Amino acid sequence: MMSAVPASEAPLGTLAAPEPEVRPDLWPSTTGRGADGALQIGGRSVGEILADAPTPVFVLDEADLRGRAATWAAAMAEEFWPGYGMNGGEAYYAGKAFLTTRVARTVLSEGLGIDTASAGELAVGVAALAEVDGEAATAHATRLGLHGNGKTCAEIRTALAHRVGHLVLDSAEEIDLAAAAVRELRESGHYAPDETGSVMLRLTTGIHAGGHEFISTAHEDQKFGISVATGAALDAARAVVTAPELTLHGLHSHIGSQIFDLAGFREAVGVVLRLRHQIAEATGVLCQEVDLGGGYGIAYTGADPVAPSPAEVARALAEAVRSLCAELGDAVPHVSVEPGRSIAGPSMVTLYTVTGLKRVELGEGAARLYVSVDGGMSDNIRPALYDAAYTALVANRRPDPEAGLVRARVVGKHCESGDVVVRDVDLPADLAVGDVLAVPATGAYGRSMASNYNLFTRPGVAWVEAGRQGWVLRPETIADLLALEGD
Numbered sequence: 045m046m047s048a049v050p051a052s053e054a055p056l057g058t059l060a061a062p063e064p065e066v067r068p069d070l071w072p073s074t075t076g077r078g079a080d081g082a083l084q085i086g087g088r089s090v091g092e093i094l095a096d097a098p099t100p101v102f103v104l105d106e107a108d109l110r111g112r113a114a115t116w117a118a119a120m121a122e123e124f125w126p127g128y129g130m131n132g133g134e135a136y137y138a139g140k141a142f143l144t145t146r147v148a149r150t151v152l153s154e155g156l157g158i159d160t161a162s163a164g165e166l167a168v169g170v171a172a173l174a175e176v177d178g179e180a181a182t183a184h185a186t187r188l189g190l191h192g193n194g195k196t197c198a199e200i201r202t203a204l205a206h207r208v209g210h211l212v213l214d215s216a217e218e219i220d221l222a223a224a225a226v227r228e229l230r231e232s233g234h235y236a237p238d239e240t241g242s243v244m245l246r247l248t249t250g251i252h253a254g255g256h257e258f259i260s261t262a263h264e265d266q267k268f269g270i271s272v273a274t275g276a277a278l279d280a281a282r283a284v285v286t287a288p289e290l291t292l293h294g295l296h297s298h299i300g301s302q303i304f305d306l307a308g309f310r311e312a313v314g315v316v317l318r319l320r321h322q323i324a325e326a327t328g329v330l331c332q333e334v335d336l337g338g339g340y341g342i343a344y345t346g347a348d349p350v351a352p353s354p355a356e357v358a359r360a361l362a363e364a365v366r367s368l369c370a371e372l373g374d375a376v377p378h379v380s381v382e383p384g385r386s387i388a389g390p391s392m393v394t395l396y397t398v399t400g401l402k403r404v405e406l407g408e409g410a411a412r413l414y415v416s417v418d419g420g421m422s423d424n425i426r427p428a429l430y431d432a433a434y435t436a437l438v439a440n441r442r443p444d445p446e447a448g449l450v451r452a453r454v455v456g457k458h459c460e461s462g463d464v465v466v467r468d469v470d471l472p473a474d475l476a477v478g479d480v481l482a483v484p485a486t487g488a489y490g491r492s493m494a495s496n497y498n499l500f501t502r503p504g505v506a507w508v509e510a511g512r513q514g515w516v517l518r519p520e521t522i523a524d525l526l527a528l529e530g531d
């Protein structure tokens with residue numbers, strides 16, 4: 045039995061993954077241990093899940109996903125209720141976290157819109173909208189949005205052709221592209237001769253929040269948005285208002301990701317609403333809508349705090365909007381948010397099979413157990429890219445308390461030493477090859493950022509609910525990879 049740990053690190057036991065009953069926020073809501081001690085999700089034990097799905101596999105708790113979507117929709121509707129003097133609120137699911145037609149249908153059915161960031165995501169959103177609201181809805185797709193710096197003409201034209209509710213322009217060049225696309229749509233008869241394209245502007249508010257630099261997107265020195273501080277945003281608003289092809293529907297701000305402290309959002313509300321006021325003074329147009337973006341944090345390990353609930357977030361935003369509008373003497377805008385991670389993240393876990401164990405002596409009696417699993421950076425790039433912390437729990441059996449714990453590092457099977465799944469975790473000292481590990485909170489930016497590095501096939505995403513199971517995405521096969529090859 046190995047119990048020694050590196051002296052500089054946290055005491056053994058403090059890095060063990062919390063069981064679902066201890067930190068339910070880390071796990072899909074239906075997760076628990078069954079009578080046999082194995083983890084179960086959606087009414088299926090890990091053994092049952094893996095009888096129909098090879099590891100590594102993402103397991104999506106459908107009821108949990110639906111619940112999170114519904115909770116966001118209700119929180120925004122409640123806190124921005126016109127009866128409270130507000131002007132309505134809604135949430136658009138940020139599809140970049142994880143999007144398939146099934147996921148899009150689920151969130152649309154629970155009352156969310158969908159924010160997309162590419163032609164591919166937009167196409168999935170349109171397909172799902174047709175299924176949920178009927179084909180006709182895709183011609184007035186107010187429940188969809190399109191974002192991104194460097195959008196192509198084709199992407200902007202497609203978004204305008206569907207009349208998406210949130211076409212968020214990122215630069216002066218995109219304003220010109222949108223105006224040109226509207227002219228084309230008028231000429232082709234798709235738009236009426238006097239119809240305008242409804243657009244929003246992505247602001248760089250100068251507010252920087254969130255964990256890692258690569259996922260913090262509103263400070264000045266970065267690629268996204270139009271600067272408020274330099275006056276570029278006011279100029280852009282003038283350009284939209286004076287363009288005969290366009291209508292300035294609203295302003296958009298996204299300040300970063302994995303944010304727990306709501307102060308940054310309150311500050312962003314101030315910057316956005318002050319600019320809205322200035323634009324109204326300069327142009328006579330008071331934007332109807334303000335989109336405050338996503339970025340609401342989630343817990344990945346037992347060391348993370350419990351994140352604010354959607355109701356708490358919505359209340360904080362509503363209070364900030366209400367008091368700023370009162371101060372400025374402006375009518376309250378319609379308010380939207382774009383949570384991605386907080387909807388998809390905790391609704392999935394990844395199951396891996398342990399394929400190898402290697403003990404490394406670190407000196408002074410300390411040791412680390414390297415636990416190899418059958419996946420790695422190709423199914424979760426976040427540890428390598430952002431130094432993101434995860435945790436892992438033995439899922440195929442109840443850990444034996446007598447066995448003790450060992451300080452472990454769960455690693456993937458790619459040819460890179462940075463291929464880490466969980467940097468530091470305490471696992472049962474009797475861990476064996478063939479055991480199954482569950483890594484929670486992998487639903488956002490896991491499968492969606494998966495790659496084929498080393499020609500790994502990307503894992504499937506299995507849905508589970510009430511004892512049933514199916515594929516959201518089937519596992520990729522080597523034949524799929526070969527099918528892409530040219531001559």
Ligand code: LLP
Pocket residue numbers: 138140141159191259261298300301302337338339340382383384385386426488489
């Ligand atoms: N809206 C906009 C305009 C965004 O850029 C993003 C994320 C979101 C909404 C959703 O943010 P969320 O609520 O999911 O934090 N790949 C990184 C995250 C990049 C997020 C970029 N934008 C990660 O794995 O952490």
